[in-house]
Amino acid sequence: MESEAIIQSIETSNTGLAIAIIGLLIFAAHLFTEIFSRKRIPDVLLLMIIGLIIGPVLKWVSPDDLGPAASVFTTITLVIILFESGTELNFNTLLNSIKGTMMLTTINFIITTIVVAALAILIEKFDILTGLLLGAILGGTSSAVVIPMVAQLKITKQSGIILILESAFSDVLCIVFAWAFMEALLSGALNVGQVLGDIISSFILASIIGLAASIFWSYILDKVRHVKNSILTTPAFVFIVYGINEWLGFSGAIAALAFGIGMANMDYFYNGGLLVKRIFKSQPAQLNDTEKQLFSEVVFLLKTFFFIYIGISIKIEQLWPILIGLVITVVLFVLRILIVRLSFPRKNNEIPIEDKIFMSGIVPKGLAAAVLATIPAQRGFPGGETIQNIVFAVILFSITFTSVLVPVLEKENAVKRFYKKCFQPKEEQSIEELIDNNQ
Numbered sequence: 001m002e003s004e005a006i007i008q009s010i011e012t013s014n015t016g017l018a019i020a021i022i023g024l025l026i027f028a029a030h031l032f033t034e035i036f037s038r039k040r041i042p043d044v045l046l047l048m049i050i051g052l053i054i055g056p057v058l059k060w061v062s063p064d065d066l067g068p069a070a071s072v073f074t075t076i077t078l079v080i081i082l083f084e085s086g087t088e089l090n091f092n093t094l095l096n097s098i099k100g101t102m103m104l105t106t107i108n109f110i111i112t113t114i115v116v117a118a119l120a121i122l123i124e125k126f127d128i129l130t131g132l133l134l135g136a137i138l139g140g141t142s143s144a145v146v147i148p149m150v151a152q153l154k155i156t157k158q159s160g161i162i163l164i165l166e167s168a169f170s171d172v173l174c175i176v177f178a179w180a181f182m183e184a185l186l187s188g189a190l191n192v193g194q195v196l197g198d199i200i201s202s203f204i205l206a207s208i209i210g211l212a213a214s215i216f217w218s219y220i221l222d223k224v225r226h227v228k229n230s231i232l233t234t235p236a237f238v239f240i241v242y243g244i245n246e247w248l249g250f251s252g253a254i255a256a257l258a259f260g261i262g263m264a265n266m267d268y269f270y271n272g273g274l275l276v277k278r279i280f281k282s283q284p285a286q287l288n289d290t291e292k293q294l295f296s297e298v299v300f301l302l303k304t305f306f307f308i309y310i311g312i313s314i315k316i317e318q319l320w321p322i323l324i325g326l327v328i329t330v331v332l333f334v335l336r337i338l339i340v341r342l343s344f345p346r347k348n349n350e351i352p353i354e355d356k357i358f359m360s361g362i363v364p365k366g367l368a369a370a371v372l373a374t375i376p377a378q379r380g381f382p383g384g385e386t387i388q389n390i391v392f393a394v395i396l397f398s399i400t401f402t403s404v405l406v407p408v409l410e411k412e413n414a415v416k417r418f419y420k421k422c423f424q425p426k427e428e429q430s431i432e433e434l435i436d437n438n439q
Helices: 004-041 043-057 070-086 091-123 130-135 143-152 159-188 192-225 233-246 252-264 266-271 276-279 291-311 319-345 353-361 367-378 384-409 414-423 428-438
Strands: none
Touching: 004 043, 004 070, 004 091, 004 266, 004 291, 043 143, 043 252, 043 266, 070 143, 070 159, 070 233, 070 252, 070 367, 091 130, 091 159, 091 252, 091 319, 130 159, 130 367, 130 384, 143 159, 143 291, 143 319, 143 384, 159 252, 159 291, 159 353, 159 367, 192 233, 233 252, 233 291, 252 266, 291 367, 291 384, 319 353, 319 384, 319 414, 319 428, 353 414, 367 384
16 A cells, blocks of 8 residues: 555656746747747747757656647647638738749649659669659758748748748648558559549639638637637637548648638628628628637647657667758758749749748648647558658758758848859849949
8 A cells, every 4th residue: 555655646747847847848838939039040940959868868758648639639739730720811912922922832842842852762762653752751941940041031922921921822732642652552553644634623622611601600600609618619610620621531731721711700701892792691600809810829839849749759879861862951941942943933023032031941841740740650552661760850951951041031142142143144243243343
C-alpha cells in the first residue's frame, strides 16, 4: 500500500509539472510573438527550437508519446488556420489577386517538385516515384509562417493576398500529388488523368461547398448565438465542412478556406445582386469582433504546440538526412528568384519590385509538409523514414532562412541590391549602371 501511494504521488507530481510547463510554453509563445513583431524573427522558429531542446536534445518527450493523437492534432491546426486566414480576405482584392496566385502557385510547385526529385535521385538514390513524392511534399509554403509574416511586411495588399493564397492553394497540390505518387508506388503506375481530375474537383467543388456552407451558416448564426456557450459552434461547423469534403474525396483544406472567405464577404454576396438575395430576404449575419478574437487565440495556441511538436520530431542523431535537407533548402531559395521572375515578368508593373523581392525570400515549409511527411513511414514505404527526416530538416532550415533573409531584405544592402537587380527591367538596370559609372 505504501509503495502504491508513493507511485501515485510521483505520477501526481509529474502531471503537475507537465501542466506548469504547458503554461510556461504559452507565456513563452506570447513573448515570441512580440519578438516577431519587433525583430522579424518568426515565433514558429523559436517554438521549433524549444521542441528540439525538450525532444532530441534532452529527450524529455518523444513523438511516440502522442501516438495517433498527433495526426488529429495537426489536421485540426491546419483547418483552423486556413479558416481564420480566410476571414481576413476581402473578395474584391481576392479576385484581383487570383491570376497572380495561380501563376506563382503552379510554377513554384512544378519547378520545386522536379528539382527536389532530381536532387533526391542523385544524392539519396531514390527511384523516380519516391523522388517525385518527396518533391510534391515540399512543393508548397506554410500558412502558419506566411500569414503572420505578411502582416508584418510593408507590401501591397494584393501581394500579401497572393502569398497567403499561395500557401493555401499549394497545400492542395501537395496533398493531391503526394497521395497520387503514394498510390502509384503501391500499384506501380501513375494515372495522370485521375490526378488532374482530383485537382479540379478539389479546387472547384470544395470551394463551392465551402461557400455554400458559409451562406447557410450566416443565416442560422444569429439563432445559434442565443444558445448558451455557443461561441465555439462556428469552428465546430468548419470541422463538419472539412470532414464532409474529405469524405467526398475533395479538399477539406480549401473548403475551410472558402468557408472563411464566405463568412468575411457575406455582404458582397447579399448586396451584389447574386442569387443569395433572391433566396434569403433577411440580412445575413457575420462574425463579430469577439468571435474573430477567439479564433485568433485558438490559432495561436494550436500553432504554438504544433511547431513544438515538429521540433520534437526532428532526429538530430541522423546527420545525413539533415545535410540533404540543408542542400535542398539552399537550392529552393535560389530557385525562388527564378520562380517569381517567371510568375511576374519584369515588365509586369502590377506587382512592385519591392514586393517581388520579399516574395523571393519567403519560402517556408510547414504544416502540410509535416503531415504528409509522416505518411510514407506509417504506410511502410521504402525510404519513408528518410523522407520524414529530410522534410522535417527542410522545415527547420526553410523557416530559419526566411527569418534571416526577410529582415536583411528590408534594409538597403548588397543582398537587397542583388535581388533588386534580378527583377529590374533591363533598361532600368542600364540607367543605374550608367549613374554608378559617372559617380
